[in-house]
């Protein structure tokens with residue numbers, strides 16, 4: 001069976017060269033190909049939204065140190081949200097919405113084993129890439145299973161206005177904590193407190209941002225939810241509470257650095273009997289459905305938002321969106337909305 005939009009060509013995005021600094025459009029190459037044909041048991045999926053993830057910068061480094069990497073000449077990896085166009089697989093039908101880890105392109109073919117069906121009655125299609133997708137699940141499990149903040153405790157989220165940070169702050173509020181966000185502009189600070197329920201938000205470009213943080217958390221910080229690492233993490237460690245938790249979710253400030261640096265103020269962890277711990281959302285993959293049921297209820301009750309920052313374009317606009325994310329343009333999840341979704 002076929003859906004309507006099986007026409008035109010397929011644009012695919014490749015890494016052209018190893019980026020220096022934050023990746024820009026010249027580091028990528030768009031190629032135009034035919035829309036692929038499906039064989040026995042295969043499924044053709046059309047992308048509607050591409051996910052723009054800060055972690056992409058980590059895997060385009062010239063390094064084998066990380067879990068996997070993209071080399072020049074490889075297609076940019078991407079899990080997109082899209083729709084089945086044609087299927088020779090009994091498990092999928094034309095019209096089904098799916099999450100598809102098929103790369104940054106308009107159309108992909110798969111045997112279906114890597115597809116995840118999307119229930120748009122739980123959250124809109126785009127949400128399944130952001131607050132209802134990996135970013136939201138990351139925040140959900142990190143907050144509720146690892147950090148477990150208690151009412152009255154203080155949680156600090158850095159990268160607070162980003163895809164993971166916006167969800168982490170909302171979950172910490174639902175847990176009853178006082179939530180402080182750290183982000184890169186006054187406008188974002190205002191948005192965090194007025195739209196997302198953050199108690200206080202601090203602009204790390206203010207010279208006295210750390211004084212503001214100390215004043216905002218007079219009982220010190222029980223949980224540092226760290227998305228960015230670097231100096232923001234390092235300074236914050238000086239204000240960790242006794243038996244506090246530093247949850248290492250990500251290190252965005254380091255991904256484009258030639259030499260990554262860790263925090264110098266780790267000594268405070270010893271004094272305060274605090275702990276710093278790693279976290280990878282995939283450890284919780286068998287519980288995503290449970291988390292989504294709970295999140296869908298909060299959304300229906302008006303207690304949870306799925307913030308997103310959408311760029312209308314095509315596959316070739318992905319590099320611009322990616323660069324914009326590192327410039328802090330996004331409020332919530334950065335997405336590219338492709339022609340199929342418009």
Ligand SMILES: NC(=O)c1ccc[n+]([C@@H]2O[C@H](COP(=O)([O-])OP(=O)(O)OC[C@H]3O[C@@H](n4cnc5c(N)ncnc54)[C@H](OP(=O)(O)O)[C@@H]3O)[C@@H](O)[C@H]2O)c1
Nearest residue numbers: 054055162163164183184249250251252253279280281328
């Ligand atoms: N552990 C896991 O399982 C897991 C899963 C998903 C994602 N992650 C991690 O979570 C983090 C957030 O990812 P995301 O995709 O949600 O990105 P994001 O937070 O939506 O976007 C990145 C944000 O980081 C901030 N930023 C950029 N450069 C910075 C710098 N040098 N110093 C401080 N802040 C900077 C910018 O906001 P400002 O305006 O605030 O600067 C930007 O908007 C990433 O480190 C990612 O690797 C971890």
